[in-house]
Amino acid sequence: MRIRSSRGATDVLVERGALDALGTALPARIPGFSSTPVLVHDAASPKGLVARALRGLERDGLEPSAVALDLRGGKTLAQAEALCHALLERDCDRTAVLIALGGGAVSDLTGFVAAIYLRGVRYVNVPTTLLAQIDASIGGKTGVDLPEGKNLVGAFWPPTVVVVDPDVLTGLPATEWSSGFGEVAKYAVLAEDLLALLEATTSSPTNDPALLDQILAMCVRTKVRYVEADEFDRGVRRALNLGHTIGHALEAATGFALLRHGEAVALGLRAEAHLSRALGFASSEFEQRVVRLLRRLGLRTTIPALDVDRVLAFARHDKKREGDAIRFALPVAPGETRMVDVAELGRIADAVRSLFESA
Ligand SMILES: NC(=O)c1ccc[n+]([C@@H]2O[C@H](COP(=O)([O-])OP(=O)(O)OC[C@H]3O[C@@H](n4cnc5c(N)ncnc54)[C@H](O)[C@@H]3O)[C@@H](O)[C@H]2O)c1
Numbered sequence: 001m002r003i004r005s006s007r008g009a010t011d012v013l014v015e016r017g018a019l020d021a022l023g024t025a026l027p028a029r030i031p032g033f034s035s036t037p038v039l040v041h042d043a044a045s046p047k048g049l050v051a052r053a054l055r056g057l058e059r060d061g062l063e064p065s066a067v068a069l070d071l072r073g074g075k076t077l078a079q080a081e082a083l084c085h086a087l088l089e090r091d092c093d094r095t096a097v098l099i100a101l102g103g104g105a106v107s108d109l110t111g112f113v114a115a116i117y118l119r120g121v122r123y124v125n126v127p128t129t130l131l132a133q134i135d136a137s138i139g140g141k142t143g144v145d146l147p148e149g150k151n152l153v154g155a156f157w158p159p160t161v162v163v164v165d166p167d168v169l170t171g172l173p174a175t176e177w178s179s180g181f182g183e184v185a186k187y188a189v190l191a192e193d194l195l196a197l198l199e200a201t202t203s204s205p206t207n208d209p210a211l212l213d214q215i216l217a218m219c220v221r222t223k224v225r226y227v228e229a230d231e232f233d234r235g236v237r238r239a240l241n242l243g244h245t246i247g248h249a250l251e252a253a254t255g256f257a258l259l260r261h262g263e264a265v266a267l268g269l270r271a272e273a274h275l276s277r278a279l280g281f282a283s284s285e286f287e288q289r290v291v292r293l294l295r296r297l298g299l300r301t302t303i304p305a306l307d308v309d310r311v312l313a314f315a316r317h318d319k320k321r322e323g324d325a326i327r328f329a330l331p332v333a334p335g336e337t338r339m340v341d342v343a344e345l346g347r348i349a350d351a352v353r354s355l356f357e358s359a
């Protein structure tokens with residue numbers, strides 16, 4: 001798949017075994033590919049993946065070097081600066097190519113450094129979590145967190161190539177699978193064919209490689225479609241915020257400790273389907289369909305009761321805020337969403353409460 005943007009094109013490859021063939025795949029797609037690419041990875045990510053990527057590059061005569069990021073404190077400006085120093089140490093000039101190997105934290109940070117180092121160098125994403133493969137690695141949003149909040153500093157800087165190798169997901173911890181499945185559920189609400197596939201299947205994507213490949217391709221295609229239609233996230237792409245207004249607020253209200261991002265998105269999807277039905281947009285049949293989908297994907301659909309006012313306060317501080325109303329991308333029907341500013345906070349509170357275990 002190819003995404004055309006104001007900064008050129010991004011090729012997105014979905015292929016098993018691609019991790020071992022980076023040395024042929026990348027130079028074939030990137031004119032003037034550096035003979036000394038810099039592989040940036042999470043110090044905590046599986047060593048085997050880093051070794052395979054390096055071998056795949058060396059086999060084709062390239063001389064890669066590796067930089068390990070310490071992301072235990074999240075993606076920070078300090079880590080971005082450390083990466084800049086590592087690039088200077090290697091005499092990287094404007095022809096440099098960075099290769100981000102890892103989850104969304106690695107691609108967000110590496111992409112951000114690619115945007116600012118020498119006012120911009122090229123980079124490639126090789127995502128290794130489900131969430132990064134279907135979401136974070138595609139679309140050109142890069143950045144780091146500040147102590148005050150997530151993704152507060154960043155740039156639109158699309159990668160030149162994204163290499164999605166489903167094989168690298170073997171060994172992904174269960175919580176990371178769930179986190180990715182939360183975003184899969186979001187795409188299923190946006191893409192009717194994916195919803196139908198997930199409803200019809202009797203096997204689990206974690207042990208059915210053919211099914212997983214199909215799901216990955218459909219999710220990636222959906223993301224590509226929205227990104228290409230709205231490069232800078234000012235219009236139709238906001239549909240990708242489905243489940244995120246309440247999802248983000250739940251993450252923040254629970255101190256980013258209880259829920260992985262995609263798990264919060266799944267809960268957000270359920271609450272927003274409830275809200276959409278309460279406001280008369282979605283049918284109760286569709287709301288039930290969303291809940292069944294989340295269960296099929298093994299996602300939690302309830303949480304212990306928490307302070308609703310706190311959740312609403314975080315939702316109000318969400319970037320999507322407009323005046324006093326809270327802006328939502330609400331699920332309406334398969335493949336259909338609606339941007340709505342909801343001023344009736346009581347309705348939103350009810351939707352959050354519908355998630356509580358005792359509800
Ligand atoms: N730019 C975007 O459009 C966008 C979209 C969504 C999320 N994000 C960002 O992505 C980040 C979250 O990404 P994530 O969910 O991938 O989490 P992550 O990058 O924090 O990775 C999660 C964990 O999985 C480990 N890991 C990675 N690959 C593995 C593998 N193959 N096997 C075993 N362990 C592996 C990592 O070492 C890490 O500990 C957040 O910073 C979020 O803001 C960005």
Ligand SMILES: [Zn+2]
Pocket residue numbers: 135183244261265
């Ligand atoms: Zn998300």
